[in-house]
Amino acid sequence: MCLLTFFPQDVEPNADALMNGTLYNDDGHGFAIVTGSRILVRRGMNAERVVADFVRLRRHHHGPALFHSRMGTHGSLSKSNCHPFPLGGDSRTVLAHNGILPKRVQPAKGDVRSDTRIAAEDFLAGQPFGALSSQRGRNRLRKWLTPYNKVVILTVDPRYRNRAYVINEESGHWDEGIWYSNLDYVGNVTNRPSAPLSCAWCFEIGTIDPISELCRACGSCWTCNEESGYCECNFDEAQLSIFASQEESYQDYQNVARPHASISNEVIPCGPDW
Numbered sequence: 001m002c003l004l005t006f007f008p009q010d011v012e013p014n015a016d017a018l019m020n021g022t023l024y025n026d027d028g029h030g031f032a033i034v035t036g037s038r039i040l041v042r043r044g045m046n047a048e049r050v051v052a053d054f055v056r057l058r059r060h061h062h063g064p065a066l067f068h069s070r071m072g073t074h075g076s077l078s079k080s081n082c083h084p085f086p087l088g089g090d091s092r093t094v095l096a097h098n099g100i101l102p103k104r105v106q107p108a109k110g111d112v113r114s115d116t117r118i119a120a121e122d123f124l125a126g127q128p129f130g131a132l133s134s135q136r137g138r139n140r141l142r143k144w145l146t147p148y149n150k151v152v153i154l155t156v157d158p159r160y161r162n163r164a165y166v167i168n169e170e171s172g173h174w175d176e177g178i179w180y181s182n183l184d185y186v187g188n189v190t191n192r193p194s195a196p197l198s199c200a201w202c203f204e205i206g207t208i209d210p211i212s213e214l215c216r217a218c219g220s221c222w223t224c225n226e227e228s229g230y231c232e233c234n235f236d237e238a239q240l241s242i243f244a245s246q247e248e249s250y251q252d253y254q255n256v257a258r259p260h261a262s263i264s265n266e267v268i269p270c271g272p273d274w
Contacts, residue, residue, distance in 0.1 A: 002025050002068065002069060002070050002071050002083075002097075002098045002099075002181070003021035003024065003025050003068070003069045003098065003180065003181060003182060003184040003185060004066065004067075004068050004083075004096050004097065004098040004150055004151075004152055004172075004180075004181035005017075005018065005021070005066060005067040005068070005178060005179065005180050005181070005185065006064070006065075006066050006152045006164070006166050006178070006179040007058075007064065007065040007066070007067075007178055007179075008064060008164070008177065009034075009062060009063055009064050010062045011177045011178060012058060013054060013055055013058055013065075013067065013178070014176070014178060014185075015051060015052075015055050016187075017175075017178070017180070017185035017186075017187075018051045018054070018067055018069075018185070019047065019048075019051055020184065020185050020186060020187035021069045021180075021184045021185045022047035022051065022069045023184075023187070024069075024071065024184040025069035025070055025071040025184060026047055026069070026071075027070040027071055027072035027077045028043070028044070028045050028069075028070045028072070028077065028078070028079060028081060028082035029043070029044060029045070029046075029047055029050040029051070029067070029068065029069045029070065029082060030042060030043035030044070030050065030067075030068050030082040030083050030084055030096070031050065031053075031054045031065065031066060031067040031068070031084075032065060032066050032084045032094050032096070032154050033054075033057060033058065033061045033063055033064075033065040034061075034063030034064045034065065034154055034156060034163050034164070035061045035063055036063070036156075037156055038091075038092075038156060039091065039092070039093075039094055039154055039155075039156055040057065040061060041084060041091075041094060042054070042057075043079050043082035043083075044079060044082070045077075045078075045079055045082075047069070051067075054067055063163065064154055064163050064164035065154070066084060066096050066152045066154060068082070068083035068084060068096040068098075069184075070082060070083065070114075072114065073100055073114075073115070074100075074106055074107050074114050074115045075107055075111070075112055075113045075114035075115070075117065076112040076113075078112070080113075080117075081112075081113065081114040081117055083095075083096035083097065083116060084096040084152075084154070085116060085117050085120035085121065086120065087120055087124060087125065087132070087153075088120070088121070088124065088125025088126075089121065089125070090157070092155060092156050092157040093132075093153065093154070093155040093156075093157050093160070094153070094154050094155075095116075095120055095124075095151055095152065095153045095154075096116070096151070096152050097116040097119070097149060097150070097151050098149070098150045098151075098181035098182065099145070099148050099149030099150060100115065100148070100149070101115040101116065101119055101145075101149060102144065104123065105118045105119040105122075105123045106118075124141075129141045129144065131159070132153065132160075133155075133157065133159040133160045133161075138165060138167060141167060142167050142168060145167065145168060147168055147170075147171050148171070149168065150166070150167065150168045150169075150171050150172055150181045151165075151166075151167040151168070152164065152165070152166050152167075153165040153167070166179060208222045
């Protein structure tokens with residue numbers, strides 16, 4: 001699943017929350033901080049070291065920042081696949097991602113890169129949605145991502161109006177001024193709120209089945225925080241097929257039964273000071 005965390009300008013990190021995220025996502029870590037006219041980027045496989053470096057550097061650099069802990073689904077488990085990645089090789093703009101990207105950017109046989117790395121280096125570099133410095137380009141990117149995928153972009157490129165953008169912000173969680181892409185930062189599942197449970201994918205409240213821990217609305221799993229079809233828990237095939245069929249009808253549920261739950265195509269930038 002990965003955990004992607006965004007820090008607005010001057011917001012200090014919660015080191016315990018970041019370490020909680022590494023327990024679920026320990027296939028590599030990285031961060032980026034806007035520091036004036038450049039972006040400071042660090043990556044590594046040792047969670048404690050990367051978190052400690054981020055906390056230390058954050059005391060001196062207060063611009064918008066991101067932290068990412070990876071759960072590898074595509075590509076090798078290596079430092080080179082740790083987020084964030086420069087967009088098209090331009091170090092002035094970096095992005096990090098949480099989710100599983102469309103097949104268009106999944107690695108071909110023999111390609112050791114992750115899907116996000118391929119997207120940043122090749123696909124998005126070709127501007128398939130137009131320039132991401134434009135509102136239209138980011139809106140088109142958002143539509144391609146679908147609500148399941150969340151992206152943070154940091155930039156010092158003057159063509160961008162803001163220095164940070166959270167795409168699909170509403171699919172994550174704000175906690176004490178920090179944005180998290182999912183609930184992995186909370187730590188042990190038993191420490192998470194027990195009632196009513198809110199689905200981390202569709203945000204419906206009270207839809208988590210107390211026995212299977214699957215969401216009755218969209219089929220995602222509360223335990224591993226994965227969407228239906230990617231659940232890593234030991235449910236039998238009969239259970240999974242039931243929830244897979246529920247997921248197929250979820251779009252109709254969202255648009256008809258709960259029209260206010262439909263997500264706008266508008267990308268919300270992170271304010272002029274981010």
